[in-house]
Amino acid sequence: MNRSVILQCEAVTVEFDGFKAVQGMDLRLEKGELRFLIGPNGAGKTTILDVICGKVKPASGKVLFQGKVDITRRKEHQIAELGIGRKFQAPSIFPTLTVFENLEIAMRQNRGVFATLRAKMSAEERDRIEAQLAMIGLEAKADWRAGGLSHGEKQWLEIGMMLLQEPEVLLLDEPVAGMTDKETDKTGELLHQIARKRSIVVVEHDMEFVRNFASKVTVMHEGKLLKEGSMDEIQQDDRVAEVYLGKRRDVDVSRSTA
């Protein structure tokens, strides 16, 4: 097995009341890869993320983390501890905690009850949180309750929380939804920076965003893998064009249906 493969889905099938949301899906993610996952509505993109982070248990198939651990049997918090972080579509931060506290509890640390009972904020931890605050541009709002932030700020806070979590693999579900063009570009650059050290899977509908930042794209359709390759290859592919918009070849137009 290739040593640099960090996450490998093998023939994953997910059923909801007899409906196969994902059918025999394979996905290999290498270390330091920024992978985009696209496809029409109902293609099973979010479901495959749910399988990886443990929210949904597959009917069959395996998900191997670092080549050895089959994580389909683990619980969500155990998977998170292994080093797989998930960001959901809607920003989900803890609204009654301050921005600082949100980052504090997200930070990589022993998460057992007795550890948190005794935890003292060390200078090193404080520095890390403050550095993160600077990176996401929320230094001035560290004492705000997170519920009072704007939509974009919440998304950034959540990305900051994920980074302090220091996962090996980040799963992001439409991270730029609702962001302005400028914020979107900033997020894209941030993702590239992060991908130097970690691996990222992004589910995205915004084709322009995908074209600007993707290195490798996986297209799903009706729960199956349709095509995998560079953005150019994807755009040239007839089947992709077909599932997106009948016979038309321009993937771009799909944004209106997405």
Next chain:
Amino acid sequence: MQLRTLTPQRIYILIGYAVASAALFSAPLFMSDFRLNLLAKFLAFAIVALGLDLIWGYTGILSLGHGVFFGLGAYAMAMYLKLEASGDRLPDFMGWSGLTQLPWFWKPFESFAFAAAMGIALPAVLALVLGYFTFRNRIRGVYFTILTQALVIITVTLFIGQQAFTGGTNGLTGFSSVLGVPLSSPDTKRMLYWITVIALLGAFVLCRYLVKSRFGKVLRAIRDGENRARFIGYNPAVYQMLVFSISAGLAGLAGMLFVLHVGIISPFMMAIVPSIEMVLWVAIGGRGTLIGAALGAILLNYAKSEFSTSYPDAWLFFLGALFVIVVVFLPKGAVGLFGRLKFPKRKGQKHEQVSHSAV
């Protein structure tokens, strides 16, 4: 937040705590024995309120079954008191029910230390077991609350039904002394009062440590978004079990003190109405603030004893009305109102309009 600077607000609060503690300790100097006994009872209730606030105010889990945990603590202490009062004879109610010798599980309660330990351990372990089966299976919200009500009904039915072992509807009463000291003497009462004050202050310090620690932040995170906490890597079930257990242990401690002050415990004191009343103290006083919960318990019980002597029928209406007013107009309870009047929020905090729904 993290910086321990002495802002004026902090100084006021510290002075407030010091004055309140001093007043509590010196109360026997200027209160009649009768009033002191009432106050002691209210302080015991305040301990229950602190525990309830931990689980409800900070973790977002509403328990309508704390009467049971309170009752278990009270019964544990009452068993010891009953045995001490009975001397070498069988407790009177057992004879009436045809028992000829002391049941095996009563025997260890001849020891005060054992009874006191059980008064906290029994409720704590029961809560741990209940929490294990519910929180681990992600039973929460209103379903959990209904289960706690079921626990109340089961326990009360059991205690009434097993008259030979529990004293049935009459409960346990007719105590004479604790550790050889007569319960009725004013000196003992004063000593018990001080013990209660110390227990309350200890419970307050414990709860304050818990909610200020990172553990407390995780509790609030679980309240805000249990799933999110899970995907960060926390196991909410373990946190919920532990805090539910601590909360039940505090209720048990309060129950023990209650029996020492009041001299009786019956199944009705742990039934559904008292269980709900405990929640109302916290709701009206101020959920999510420890001082609010404690004050809510003390002041509402004071009001109840004043009110119900003059207008016995009106009390429940008054309590209900108060609850409605608080839920509709003061989601943070009476203490929230105080905070709004007294300390203008710091600049950044004007955005914190986080209102909690009633349940």
